[in-house]
Amino acid sequence: MKILTLIGGISKNSINKKFFEIIKPLAPKELEFDVFDISGLPYFSQDTENDMPEIAADFKNRIASADAVLVITPEYNRSMPGVLKNALDYASRPYGKNVWIKKPTAVLGTSPGATGAFAGQQHAKNTLSFLGAIVMWQPEIYFNFSAYVNDKGELADSSKKVFENYFAAFKLWIEKNSSK
Numbered sequence: 001m002k003i004l005t006l007i008g009g010i011s012k013n014s015i016n017k018k019f020f021e022i023i024k025p026l027a028p029k030e031l032e033f034d035v036f037d038i039s040g041l042p043y044f045s046q047d048t049e050n051d052m053p054e055i056a057a058d059f060k061n062r063i064a065s066a067d068a069v070l071v072i073t074p075e076y077n078r079s080m081p082g083v084l085k086n087a088l089d090y091a092s093r094p095y096g097k098n099v100w101i102k103k104p105t106a107v108l109g110t111s112p113g114a115t116g117a118f119a120g121q122q123h124a125k126n127t128l129s130f131l132g133a134i135v136m137w138q139p140e141i142y143f144n145f146s147a148y149v150n151d152k153g154e155l156a157d158s159s160k161k162v163f164e165n166y167f168a169a170f171k172l173w174i175e176k177n178s179s180k
Contacts, residue, residue: 001174003033004066008073008084008109008120010039015145016074016117019110022155027167033070036062038087049094056090060099063091068104068174071128075111075120084124092131101132104177106170108141116142136173139166 009016024033040055042048052060063069073080092098107124109117121142129135141162148156155163 001030001032001067001171002065003031003068003070003174004062005033005035005070005072006038006084006087007035008038008071008081008124010037010081010083014074015112016072016110018149018153019108019143019145020072022149022153023108023163023167026160026163028171031167031171034062034066038083041083041087041090044086044089044093046093052090059087060091060097063099063103066103067178068106068170069133070170071105071107071124073107073109073117073120073124075109075115075117078119079123080120080127085127088124088127088131098131100128102177102179103133104136104174105133106136106166106173108143108166110143110145112144112146114144114147116144118142134173134177136170139169141166 005020007014007016007020036059041059042053071084073084092100105128107121107128109121111117125135125137148159
């Protein structure tokens with residue numbers, strides 16, 4: 001199963017990038033992850049939606065050809081980062097050419113604090129649901145990066161089963177909701 005992964009933390013030291021690399025090996029071998037770097041997308045504008053920049057058209061094609069999408073988001077000011085919202089908007093436009101419709105999608109995220117990107121994840125899920133994606137709402141994980149990843153970048157053993165179960169649920173979600 002081809003999973004397109006979007007990571008909303010675009011800084012070079014993003015803990016969400018590190019988080020994805022740490023948890024990716026815990027997924028079933030059938031899930032093949034491909035990351036699209038959303039930082040290269042220009043700002044969305046209706047002025048260009050009918051003649052999209054090449055990178056935006058490629059982005060939409062990659063979503064359309066993927067079996068599912070995994071969104072990894074930090075939380076900025078109790079929401080998802082603007083760069084992630086920009087990417088979600090690009091894939092939904094122009095009207096009538098929304099590639100989110102019926103796309104199995106899951107959302108994860110982390111933060112250095114106790115709420116584990118809760119609000120960022122919720123806003124991403126709400127937006128994706130509105131756009132027609134088939135969002136996996138359960139199980140939910142709000143992951144405190146500081147508490148469960150050590151200085152060597154290793155995941156606490158107590159968390160490994162949680163992510164194995166999450167990815168197993170995502171695999172079943174894709175199988176149940178795939179239109180391919």
